[in-house]
Amino acid sequence: MExxxxxxxxxxxxxxxxxxLFMAVFLYYPFLKNIWNSFQNISSLGAAGKGWNEPWYSNYVKMAGDKNLRTALFNTLIMMAVTIxxxxxxxxxxxxMVDNIKRGGKFFRTVYFFPIVISATALGLMFNLIFLYDKGMVNQFLEMLGKTGLTDWKDSAHALIIMMIxxxxxxxxxxxxxxITGLNNIPEDLYEVAAIDGATRWQRVRYITLPLLRNVICTCVVLAVTGALKVFDLPWVMFPKGMPLGKTWLTGTYMYYQAFNTKxxxxxxxxxxxxxxxxxxxxKIVNKVFKEAEY
Amino acid sequence: MKKRVVCVLLAGAMVCSLLAGCGKKTGSDSTAGDDKTLSVTTTFAGEDGNAQNYKDAVAAFEKQEGVKINDSSATSDETFKARVETDFQAGSEPDVLFFFNGADANSFIEEGKVVSIDEIREEYPDYASNMNDDLIAPSLVDDKKYAVPVNGYWEGMFCNTEVLAAANVEVPGADYTWDQFLADCEKIKAAGYSPIAASLGEIPHYWWEYSIFNHTTPETHLEIPTSVDEGNGPAWVAGMEDIKALYEKGYFPENTLSAKDDETFALFTGGKAAFLIDGSWKVGGIAAACQSDAEDPSTLDKDKLDKFTVTYVPTNGERKATDLIGGLSMGYYISKKAWDDDAKRDAAVKFVEYMTTDDMVAKFAQHTASALKAAPEVDETQFNSLQVKAIDMMAGVTSLTGAAQDLFNGECRISTFDGMPQIVTGEVSAKDAVAEGLATYADQTAE
Structure with a gap:
């Protein structure tokens, strides 16, 4: 009966x-339809295609010469590096560090995790206020320290870094x-044995923690890199339409702009x-580079 | 056996939840059997000067007719336009909408998704009968009239008189020329202020329109050129060059390419910029900026509001300074879906009739034009100082011309609207940017 x-x-x-069925209807069908749409002539959202593009692959040719898309790809690569x-x-x-402290571990977990639960739009608005040109927090702070004149933190020179912070x-x-969850799975015995053998704290991290955490780090890197390709909400709130001068395009924001602004x-x-x-x-590349190890 | 039952029940629940979203939508916001609900979307929201009037009117209508209004009004911008268009494409359009009557409405009119005023009058002969039909703009698609107008609009130049006084500059009058404007800008800049509050990176629309208007005439302004060398083509290029010259002289805020519109507006209301070209709806926005509670007009700081005024836009060509951009560019539409629904048809007609009575239109129109046959007398004592100044300004207007950008919309605008920063910084020449937009326009109109 078991x-x-x-x-x-x-x-x-x-x-x-x-x-x-759920996946097929809400993921695979839209994905295949999206590929189909990329060859069609569609001039507004929700509208049916007006036939094939001339030639049918013209959008892919256009992408090769699109300066804004090149900027978006370059910025996304930077974003990947920044995320890693x-x-x-x-x-x-x-x-x-938190794993090595005896008290307050739970406190730090909550503190560091907290930004995740805030909506990216709200964060975007908050950082907009922080870096505001007139009466922004940073500029006011600098003014208090004696700086004269306001700095435009969202100009071409600063925009990318301000967006990524x-x-x-x-x-x-x-x-x-x-x-932290990965660290908790490492048996305490290993550290005790290493300590008895005279391993320093750094040696324990270098030869026990990091090797045993490798697979978790690999998963994090894959998530971070693929996530960087999809980043949209926060950059769009802070720098809509690739402002200023198209310097802040990302693949996600540029795709949205083409769909909703230029139609x-x-x-x-x-x-x-x-x-x-x-x-x-x-x-695939990340998986290859950070190939999962078996212990 | 028990497990199997649980298994089937769970799977059934999954399938049901999957199919729950696939049911036929009977109306954008109505529930089955609820025939006392109307979905409405307008632009009477945010900083619009009529946002509160609209809320009050909707509440009064709900009380009077017992109809629940599901309102999805939003600030009038490109996102709002895209949302409405998408709603129509997806079949989830509102029952009644207050929307533009220019090229923005072409897509849903072409698809027959709204009902013409004449068709409604066949069943409701008094529908919009208080309006002068000659002033109701016909559709660009079929020349039929669909949208019942309420309040018109104008675009003028708001001034922060405190900044002007600090720079020893007079408030511009009806004969204000471009050279005087440039001289004033220089003085204002020398006094340490930004002469012009504008976000060229986000909303260059008003400067785009007037800079072109400065090189056309009220009679020719709405003619979209076929190329940069023909018709209004050279005027369009000259207009873009004018904006570039202003940028190069440093008359826009330092962050004009990176700031959003609300940031540069805050520079204006905060006493750091002198001039702001914007629409009649900004009268309400400036008043709200002078209130300690933006939602409560009783908290208005009257002394602060007195420091603002509105005047004519400097001219750089044949146009007189008193020739302004304006007109009746929006109106109430009834969707075909609501019209075909017996439960909603009457409510939709009643709603539009309620919102377009003489008194209601007079209340909404304030300092702008209306299409009423017999506009009631306006009691100026109920207006704030900026509204009164706007009425005075409008009394001296010599003509109101529609906006060329209402005809030149969609993808063709990209090269000169979103591309304005590239034009003013010289990355792209004004001529190339205009030519690109006109080529796209030619493609669009050829389709």
């Missing part, structure tokens, strides 16, 4: 088919919590296809 539900595989279908170093890197350091800051806590839906679909392809390629 678990007959698992012996008769047919019963599993009852669960699997609805889930598959700034999000996962800082999260590793914070996790190691809040994105980085928001997600550190997410990876921090994943890494070039087919071109936007082509950019969406590019984002998916890039997502697959980059996650």
């Amino acid at each position: 678990s007959s539900i698992y012996k008769k595989k047919r019963n599993l279908l009852v669960f699997l088919v609805p889930a598959f 170093v700034g999000q996962v890197g800082i999260a590793v350091v914070l996790a190691l 809040p994105v980085m800051w928001q997600y550190v806590g997410f990876y921090f919590v994943i890494l 070039n839906v087919d071109y936007s679909s082509a950019i969406a296809v590019l984002i998916v392809v890039l997502g697959i390629v980059t996650s």
